[in-house]
Amino acid sequence: MSKRFLPFIWLLLTVAAIGAGVGVNQWLGARAPASRDYHAYEPPLPLPEFMLTDHAGQLFDRSRFAGRWSFVFFGYTHCPDVCPAAMTLFQQLQRKLGPDAPVQYVLVSVDPERDTPAHLGAYVRHFSPAFVGATGPHAEIARLTGPLGVHYARGPERDGLYEVEHSSAIFLVGPDARLRAVFTAPQDVAKMAAGFARLKGA
Template identity: 40%
Template structure:
């Protein structure tokens, strides 16, 4: 004959099982609550899994004021590096960004986005020339440049490159990365847009990013 288990021991075992289940559920729920939200669904932008702050830098805007890493905070920034003598990539990219800017203005979010054009050809791109070049595409676009030391510090921080190639006529061309960097409102390198640039896709992705913060 089996010895019956005292009801008190059954009650204690039941309490322990319930407590274990409650603890397991609490840990599961806590991990779900603390976990980072899933990244937004984007059409063409590539987001980095671990955004990092942009290194300290100082460039000169076309109006003579300084552009530093502090100016990148508080809004989304789309930064593109090029030069005014660029025969194709730069004007084509800025023309696309003009279309994007028009769409963002229509949607009423231009106060939360900045487009930044940085010249990697400071010898030829004077403030006056750079201002005239960028304003042709949009008066709202910000333009800046600096010394090679300043530019190299920033491009390396963003994972970009540029190099000058002499030409047979005695001048030079500038080869540079064609991607545009996405900087989040915390001033971190958050991702990039790779060419070919399609205005509709970029507009959609920027709107998604704006709505995510």
């Protein structure tokens, strides 16, 4: 190949590389979440089959997510800080979205040894009579937490008391029982409401 063509060839390669880079950035950007305030699942992740019991003693399974949007938090009633904060956030979000919005707010307890349906009921009703509490055997809880990447672990017991380490994330499940997004801490009510509006309209 003649050396006089080398500069021209390098120019073509450079232009092609730049063009490819722009194309990749545009492709990635089109699939990035619409907001840094949450991570959107694209495509949405179907929830697995599981069988829990709600605070009224009724079956709480995958079908309970059908036909409405759901904000879901994994915690426990003896939690000293993160869980009351999350439930208060649910209160604020409920007021912002309105009581007639097709949305349910669910606390899944990862401490079934202490969180009986009656105890869960008293706890969630303290924040709102519309809130739902659910729990069950650890094997059934794991069927739900595992695919979502939710970690929890019971800490050491002292004088009959213990704490449970758990995620502080809040999950959004669509009316098709598919996971749509996760809001990680620190959460903000206004940003969550705006994110929900975007996801609902997507």
